[in-house]
Amino acid sequence: MAGHSQYKNIMYRKGRQDAAKSKLFGKLAREITVSAKLGLPDPNMNPRLRAAMLAARAENMPKDNIERAIKKAQGGDAESYDEIRYEGYGPGGVALIVEALTDNRNRTASEVRSYFSKNGGSLAETGAVAFLFSRVGVVQYGADKATADAVLEAAIEAGAEDVSSSASGHEVICAPENLNEVARALEAKFGEPRKNGLVWRPQNSVPVDDEAGEKLLKLIETLEDNDDVQNVYANFEISDALLAKLSA
Numbered sequence: 001m002a003g004h005s006q007y008k009n010i011m012y013r014k015g016r017q018d019a020a021k022s023k024l025f026g027k028l029a030r031e032i033t034v035s036a037k038l039g040l041p042d043p044n045m046n047p048r049l050r051a052a053m054l055a056a057r058a059e060n061m062p063k064d065n066i067e068r069a070i071k072k073a074q075g076g077d078a079e080s081y082d083e084i085r086y087e088g089y090g091p092g093g094v095a096l097i098v099e100a101l102t103d104n105r106n107r108t109a110s111e112v113r114s115y116f117s118k119n120g121g122s123l124a125e126t127g128a129v130a131f132l133f134s135r136v137g138v139v140q141y142g143a144d145k146a147t148a149d150a151v152l153e154a155a156i157e158a159g160a161e162d163v164s165s166s167a168s169g170h171e172v173i174c175a176p177e178n179l180n181e182v183a184r185a186l187e188a189k190f191g192e193p194r195k196n197g198l199v200w201r202p203q204n205s206v207p208v209d210d211e212a213g214e215k216l217l218k219l220i221e222t223l224e225d226n227d228d229v230q231n232v233y234a235n236f237e238i239s240d241a242l243l244a245k246l247s248a
Helices: 002-013 017-038 047-058 063-074 105-118 148-158 176-190 210-224 240-247
Strands: 082-089 095-102 122-124 133-141 162-166 169-174 195-202 229-234
Touching: 017 047, 017 063, 017 095, 017 229, 047 063, 047 176, 047 195, 082 105, 095 105, 095 210, 105 122, 105 210, 133 176, 148 162, 148 169, 148 176, 169 176, 176 195, 195 229, 210 229, 210 240
Parallel strands: none
Antiparallel strands: 082 095, 082 122, 095 229, 133 169, 133 195, 162 169
């Protein structure tokens, strides 16, 4: 997800963390509530809830907020949310997958379609671009948790498919159906991961010129600013020059 990661870095460099925090906490809380409502409220018995709580803690979401989101599901008064995946093309022919949790399908579909059309993209049918991505499980650890060799050995023993280590950390990739087993095996050795969940991983990246890159980043920013949108994945690469320009 090179493009997605680059976009996140740009957003942070521009100093938008504080403004985005409240919105991010709202999205994390929604995922926690939905996860707790769909399964047991115990994260040890509910892998999706555990992943949602890990994501919340990684963003320093207060413990009270997390507990409140779980209790909301238990109370029976939580809104009913539908999980929807949108697919489309952005500027430069870049493929995008948008995951949303919404209590109003028509509203969200209309807004997402509008974002695509106003930013040089087009919404497509479900399945139109998913084949360009792989649905995989991801478990991430900080670089300080273990050596690359130690993580690789543990990942192989746990049944993972791939490992990527760098100065920023370790990323273990596995089949979706094996995520819970792999995550638990790694946690037994290295402690709690900083991320554990299912993602859409681009099989290849599409280079885009600077003009298309700016439009594409605006589209992703607009999508992620929507309260219903949980995740945006895209298969693109932008130039170092554009990164430098947007970071200035």
